[in-house]
Amino acid sequence: MSLELPTCEACKKQLTYKQAMKAQRFTYEYTHCPHCNEKQFVKTRKFGYIIIALVPAMIIGPNLFIDIAIVPFLIYLVIVTSTFFALLPFMSKFRSTWNSHI
Numbered sequence: 101m102s103l104e105l106p107t108c109e110a111c112k113k114q115l116t117y118k119q120a121m122k123a124q125r126f127t128y129e130y131t132h133c134p135h136c137n138e139k140q141f142v143k144t145r146k147f148g149y150i151i152i153a154l155v156p157a158m159i160i161g162p163n164l165f166i167d168i169a170i171v172p173f174l175i176y177l178v179i180v181t182s183t184f185f186a187l188l189p190f191m192s193k194f195r196s197t198w199n200s201h202i
């Protein structure tokens with residue numbers, strides 16, 4: 101499993117971290133490539149689904165097994181959520197058409 105930033109399928113150029121972060125708009129299912137301005141559909145990678153599944157488990161998990169005071173838990177929560185947001189650009193990939201597989 102490698103961490104890769106999304107690559108535009110039209111011009112084959114990879115987005116920078118900042119550009120990929122900007123493309124993460126959950127209300128839209130597509131974005132425009134910052135290089136060639138081609139419409140690109142934003143799809144979630146397998147890696148993204150793993151992280152999305154892992155985050156609630158990481159938040160709820162420790163509470164089931166150990167007694168954590170509220171303050172350390174809140175700090176932990178901030179670390180988990182900020183890590184999640186920092187990884188967002190790596191969770192998506194671009195496709196020129198919505199239906200193309202993988």
Ligand SMILES: [Zn+2]
Pocket residue numbers: 108109110111112113133134135136137138
């Ligand atoms: Zn492009």
